[in-house]
Amino acid sequence: MSYLNVPRLTFSGDFISDVSTVNNDTQHYNNSTFQSKYQKPKTEIAANGWWNPEGGATFGFQDCHVKQIIGEDGTSTSDPLLDDIIGQIVCGAEGRNSGKMVDLDPQQQMVSQLWGVTFRILTAKNELLLEGKIDPTGFRNLQMRQQTGGKVNGQPFGGTWTSVIEDVVWGDLAHSSPFLMALKSKTQENKLSINLNAFGYYYNHAKDGRFSLGRILGGLGPWFTNEPKLFAPARRLYGIIGDAPNDNPKTQQPIFFGASNFLFDKKNARLSIDLGSSFPISDSMGNISLNTNLVLAVSKKSITFSASDSINLVTGNDVLFIGEVEYEKGADWINTTSAILDFNNLSNDVVSALEDNQLLLLGRASINNMYSIIAREAIDGIVIRADNFVQRLDTNQTNEVRLYAYQFGVPLQNKNITITQEPPTAVSPKKDNQPPICDIPGNNYPAAGLTFDTTIVTxxxxxxxxxxxxxxxNCPREYLDGQIYTLDYQLTNVPIDAASGSVMPDNFIAIHLRDHYEIPNTPVWSDIKPTMIQFANLYPIMSKFFIDFSDPDALIAKKDLLIFAFDRDIHDPIYMPVTRDLSENKRLTILKWLNNPIIDEQIVLSTEKKVVDANLAEELLQAKATPLTDYQKQLKDAVRAKNGSNFSSPEIKNLFEF
Amino acid sequence: MLKISPKFVNAVINAEKLEDLFPLLQNAIELEHATIPPYLTALFSFKPNTETAIRSVIHSIVIEEMLHMSIAANILNALGGEPHISNPNFVPDYPTHLPMGISKGLIVGIEKYSPDLVKNVFMEIEEPEDPLDLSKSFKANALPTFRTIGEFYQAIQQKIEEIAPEILPGDPKRQVTSNFFDSNLLYPIHTKEDAINAINIIIEQGEGTSTSPVDEEGEIAHYYRFQELYLRKKLVIDPNAPHGYSYSGPAIPFDANNVQPMFPNTKSHMLPEGSEERRQVDIFNNSYSDLLNGLHRTFNGEPDYINNTIGVMFDLRLTCQKLAETPFPGKEGYTIGPTYEFITTA
Known part of the structure; x- marks a missing residue:
């Protein structure tokens, strides 16, 4: 079961994510209202092109090393004398781009995906131990990490990418590592399960020079057939101390230990828990300053509290203790272990209880035999998640989304899952003399854009x-291609656990449905001009240093290179467009034009089509009258928080000290 | 053409078997490569969207140096050798002599564009054995104690003619071609004749022919193209001129204000450890090293890998241009130059 299974290794280090930010702002997609200042970095008084307008979308591992291995018996070591893999280098591709990190859309920035990322482990002499490709995956489990807020780096949240490494190649030297040989023999279909807990990302040009860097705590383990690829089929622990997400974001007390994966291995009487996604840290480098004694226990009764700022207590009599979370202050412990802990040789009582009772993360309270509940397992142990939850969809295209349901880690068979489409949201009208400079479209309309079964069975x-x-x-968002839709899912008649998703909801599918578009027989410049001008506006690094996409002659001069880039496989990091946001037909139209570039005389002032569809107009009116759903409110707040606006992240010195 | 130590030409002449040519062709690859960072640096030292005419001249030359490097590697592979591209010794520690250079000869550095750089370095690199006097300002000069890279390549041609079998022994699957080069210029080298013709491409693109500044395709040789930049005049056909060409074409404008004030021969250690600027330089070095790693794979049995390296070249370029506009900490008035240092692991 996933990266939490054994044999497992941990690694840690930095990641670089040089995302471009002009495209973080929906209004910047409107060619007719675009201003050149949107390509400049933000200032004290102006948002401009946000914090990294000249980003190139590069994602890569930097200075990452293997720190620890956990063997089949659940014991760990970080001694390089015991296995050659310890201390080796974790890095990206050789001789090609390291990968890209891209949003699905400016109106869905909360599922940023890694594309074209190669994963390698090398010796210090550059000899290959292991290489494979990470299946594209969007981040999940966004949660508060930094007790000091985002003052230094700008981003106090962390997130998680989970995926499989495919087409694994084992280097000749892999034989010198008993660990790698054990992993190779245990994993299936030549895939591996990888988890990347990211935090400490820098929006700010801080003194430590870490702009556009973040930290990664990695876990790598075997992958098994019939398991999800893009999340761990693990049990889940949700933080419940702090304010619920839809409270006022300005005064909100954040939830720490928001979501953690754990695996209960009954056969081996072992519990493995990943606190690397959630452990509170005092700064962007992962230093721990927590003072609380943390204890893991199994509850004897069902615990259903949701997040609140009042503390919920249990007595020692109501739980079976598993053990202390033996963390260490400073940054060494978290960077060595990735904050993944294994509790071996569980007692028979605990084993038996864990089969169908909730795990709790407790803080030792000052009152005798009383414990504060910092986090509790999902109610009834139910976890349901969409695997490939980020979808790009063209007209008449059918994609299969895989949803998995578990109870206490065991597959839930023959259960109905209900799928619901979020209702349309309203257009935010433009304002005079302040943003938005143009109307910001709403989402989820026209409602008939998607066809799917509202009930599916496991x-x-x-x-x-x-x-x-x-x-x-047909252009429901006018100046933005297609539409963003969100589907929610839950076990039929089983409410979503209110404690899941401390910042963003857990259970949604994010879809970019592209506009219907037919490839012209002989495309002319005005057919692709709006798209190319948008590229030129949104990616100043290209227009400044390489090519002005709005100039057809410049495109023709470099057409060989452009044809090369627009013709790559979507998994190739060189693929254009980097953001993977064009419909297939629009991409093919650009290619067709590049192969036979005709510059027509037609002057196209604006190709943005006005919404004329009567039904759509009706939907938009309804949207205006409909309040946001919980998901929509949460998304809105989460985006603002992620982008650092309308959100306070005060320094929290005495976390869990009551 | 570049003056080199006579011992390399002698080594070619004294070669008895194809294996004896391997290290010499490796030297050729290293030499062709060594010209690329200085040219690229000049090319990317211009402020964005300025000096298009000058940039297009340098661009055309640097692309041909990449072609020459590829041809030399294809020949080494065709003879049965293995190009070694990704190791610290492959990369010159600029400012330095070029590979095979003579001890007191030309020093090549990593510098921003200037007409003096073109004259004192680039034209020296590309100088033909007997430059044609197309302007009054340049005199032919032959110095017998030196051999030239042209002679070196000619010696290799002769030696291949002399000792190689008609069908060359290397694995044909190791030959590299690319959609970015004309297939008349970069083609698989299978036979002796292929190799000899390919060497002619290198020589002629570099120095023209002994009677004309253009090669057989009518393309102006590097030396004369650089001279255009120095004289700021296009070289054009001129029936009244002794060799049929003169620098009497349109003016090539140049405004020194369009060049970024890059610090010459920037090294990573000059930037403060832990600074954002140092990180950018490290990123540049990583990309550069990684590019060489990718090219090594390309020329060692994975010819399709060339396509993957294109993206790294692109990143390298963007990083260089970003550095060129980044103020150099502690060096008032300067920006940061590209460092071209080889990093062993990512």
Missing amino acids: DNNGLAILKLTGNSI
């Missing part, structure tokens, strides 16, 4: 397939 592996078909839509 199979023996807990898997249910959602067939999702994109219908023809």
Whole structure:
């Protein structure tokens, strides 16, 4: 079961994510209202092109090393004398780009995906031990990490990428590592399970020079057939101390230990928990200053508290203790262990209780035999998640979304899952003399853009397939291609656990449905001009240093290189567009034009089509009258918080000290 | 053309078997490569969207140096050798002599564009054995104690003619071609004749022919293209001129204000440890090293890998241009130059 299984290794280090930020602002997509200042960095008084307008979307591992291995018996070592793998280098591709990190859309920035990332482990002499490709994956489990807020680095949240490494190649020297040989023999289909807990990302040009860097705590373990690829089929622990997400973000007390994965291995009487996604840290480098004695226990009764700022207590009599979370202050412990802990040789009582009772993360209270509940397992142990939850969809295309349901880590068979489409949200009208400079479209309209079954059923592996078909839509967002839709899912008649998703909801599918577009027989410049001008506006690094996409002659002069880039496989980091946001037909139209570039005389002032569809107008009116759903409110707040606006992250010195 | 130590030409002449040519072709690859960082640096030292005419001249030359490097590697592979591209010794520690250079000869550095750089370095690198006097300001000069890189390549041609079998022994699957080069210029080298013709491309693109500044395709040789930049006049066909060409074409404008004030021969250690600027330089070095790693794979049995390296070249370029506009900490009035240092691991 996933990276939490054994044999497992941990690694840690930095990641670089040089994302471009002009495209973080929806209004910047409007060619007719775009201003050149949107390509400049933000200032004290102006948002401009945000914090990294000249970003190139590069994602890569930097200065990452293997720190620890956990063997089949659940014991760990970080001694390089015991296995050659310890201390080796974790890095990206050789001789090619390291990968890209991209948003799905400016109106869905909360599922940023890694594309084209190669994962390698090398010796210090550059000899290959292991190499494979990370299946594209969007981040999840966004949660508060930094007790000091984002003052230094600008981003106090952390997030998690989980995926599989495919087409694994084992280097000749892998034989010198018993660990790697054990991993190779245990994993299936030549895939590995990888988890990257990221935090401490820098928006700010801080004195420590870490702009556009963040920290990664990695876990790598075997992958098994019939398991999800893009999340761990683990049990989940949710933080419940702090304010619920939809409270006023300006005064909100954040939830720490928001979401953590754990694996209960009954056969081996072992509990493995990953606190690397959630452990509170005092700064962007992962230093720990927590003072609380943390204890793991199994609850004897069902615990259903949601997040609140009042403390919920249990007595020692109501739980079975598993053990102390033996963390250490400073940064060494978290960087060595990735904050993944294994509790071996669980007692028979604990083993038996863990099968169908909730795990709790407790803080030792000052009152005798009383404990504060910092985090509790999902109610009834139910975890349901969409695997490939980020979808790009063209007209008449049908994608299969895999949803998995588990209870206490065991697949839930033959259960109904209900799928619901979020209702349309309203257009935010433009304002005079302040942003937005143009109307900001709403989402989820036209409602008929998607076709799918509203009820699907799980199979023996807990898997249910959602067939999702994109219908023809015609510029509902006017200046932005296609539409962003969100689907929610839950076990039929089982409410979503209110403690899940401390910042963003856990259970949603994010979809970019592209506009219907037919490839012209002989495309002319005005066919692709709006798209190319948008590129030129949104990616100043290209227009400044390489090519002005708005100039057809410049494109023609470099057409060989552009054809090369627009013709790559979507998994190739060189693929254009980097953001992977064009419909297939628009991409093919650009290619067709590059192969036979015709510059027509037609002057196109604006190709943005006005919404004329009567039904759509009706939907938009309704949207205006409809309050946001919980998901929509949470998304809105989360985006603002992620981007550092309208959000306070005060320094919290005495976390869990009551 | 570049003056080199006679011992390399002698080594070619004395070669008895193909294996004896391997280290010499490796030297050729290293030499062709060694010209690329200085040219690229000049190319990317211009402020964005300025001096298009000058940039296009340098660009055309640097692309041909990449072609020459590829041809030399293809020949080494065709003879049965293995190009070694990704190691610290492959990379010159600029400012330095070029590979095979003579001890008191030309020093090549990593510098921003200037007409003096073109005259004192670039034209020296590309100088033909007997430069044609197309302007009054340049005299032919032959110095018998030196051999030239042209002679070196000619010696290799002769030696291949003399000792190689008609069908060359290297694995044909190791030959590299690319959609970015004309297939008449970069083609698989299978036969002796292929190799000899390919060497002619290197020689002629570099120095023209002994009677004309253009090669057989009518393309102006590097030396004369650089001279255009120095004289700021296009070289054009001129029936009244002794060799049929003169620098009487349109003026090539140049405004020194369009060049970023890059600090010459920037090294990573000059930037404060832990600074954002140092990180950018490290990123540059990583990309550069990684590019060499990718090219090593390309020329060692994975010819399709060339496509993957294109993206790294692109990143290298963008990083260089970003550095060129980043003020150099502690060096008032300067920006940061590209460092071209080889990093062993990522």
